Amino acid sequence: MPLDLSLYLVTDSTAAILKERDLGTVVEEALKGGVTVVQYRDKTSDTGVQVETARKLHSITQKYGVPLLINDRVDVAVAIGAEGVHLGQDDMNIKDAKKLLPPNAIIGISTSSIEEAKKAVADGADYLGVGTMFATPTKTNTKSMIGTAGTQAILNAISDSPSVGTVSIGGINHTNVQRVMYQSHSPKKGLDGVAIVSAIMAADDPKAAAEEFAKLIKTPAPFALTLNAPRANEAEALLEEVPRIVRKMVEVHPLVHNMINFVVANFVANVALSIGASPIMSPYGDEATDLCQFDGALLINMGTLTSESISNYLKAIKAYNQRGNPVIYDPVGAGATHIRRNTVRDLMRGGYFDLIKGNEGEIRQAWGSSAVQQRGVDSGPSTLDNQQKATLARDLARRERNIVLLTGATDYLSDGERVIAVENGHPLLGQVTGTGCAIGTISGCFLTSHRSDRLLAVLSGILMYEIAAENAASKEYVRGPGSFVPTFLDELYAIRTAAAKGDDSWFVGRAKVREVKV
């Protein structure tokens, strides 16, 4: 029987999940819906009951040509002639299980670290159950929660063993399954499938639930990033396209939905209007179901986080992710407090961000560096040299499979392959609050209007923004931050007006951009 791990069902006979229904009936419905492997897991029943139940399940799975694996109990698998077993780290080890099982039996094992995964491969496991992906109501021990980043690290560590299968387990549902498959992918090895418990076992219609999973697994995530191959003289090649992309953004007049801090909301709305976009500030998560229909972008800026923000953010992210519209995360003050650090972790686990932008302290926190201590929303003293900043942006974008922008006097922009340094801008930008936040909103506008190359979209937005800042700062009547702000809005508006007329002279010879090799 071939091993297709794509939709792996783990049974659960507890009353809360199974309710009044018969286990065999639920499993059979799930098989009709497209489940490709069934694992019988029963931690409480007596051996006799387990053997009897397993035998009954086996007669059902055999009808559908799907392997039945028994959790933990090698003896039960042998007794009923099941296709294999699934072992936990504390169960019988693989070598001993092999002695008891027939030679072609399938052996899988749960792993939550690189060490466990490598050992399992060396011991001859056929596949690994990798997790726990996300917290579930029954599993809340955050220590074993590895998320997509931890899963990707495990896949990467065993990527020289292509024949060993992998399934992700823990808290996977219809909303997150595509992101789990997409973001866990390491350069050489991806997941073969997902293991589902309650999202099928507890569903009112297990067949429909399985069908929906099967469909989602086959379809690429709506936000999947296409990596554009680096060209020779990458920076120069990209620059050629910038004026056209600015013109297009002005024509499209994109909507940008901002869940933004109250300090900068007014300034940022004015920046969006000046460039020709349409801003709406809405912190109420339920509004996103309507707002995402306009196919604009969502910005999550957690500058003035409250106890209610996180659930609102997650609702909005879900709505935009499902529609495949751009979502930008600005983890303002990410390393300032415990609450913000935890929020960064929870939001990054809770949804997909097309772009993560922040200053050095914020991007380091998003990466998960220890000992990030921001003093307020400022980046704090730099601990990284330029090459390290470029590498950090590249590594985070590669891990999250998105775009990362690390701002500062020099901005570093990466899609996980290319890294572009932007030297434009003016020190006055650092003297006005919200100038970093506005870049999140601007990026949203450009990600909406130019979808084929997200790095180029964000680069175009930064250049329009920073060249406008230079133009403003050069006026003799600009004496400091106060007079800079209105003049900056005027200069953004001037570029937008020129672009609308097809006049690209604002851009000629102005970009200070180079490619960084890391």
Ligand SMILES: Nc1ncnc2c1ncn2[C@@H]1O[C@H](COP(=O)(O)OP(=O)(O)OP(=O)(O)O)[C@@H](O)[C@H]1O
């Ligand atoms: N010294 C500087 N020279 C040139 N540009 C700068 C300088 N300092 C900041 N900038 C520009 O200002 C913008 C905002 O970057 P910064 O890193 O200050 O953001 P931030 O800390 O997130 O700001 P805020 O939280 O106030 O919105 C970027 O475009 C950056 O290039």
Ligand SMILES: Cc1ncsc1CCO
């Ligand atoms: C000063 C400040 N505090 C929270 S958000 C914010 C604006 C800069 O991001």
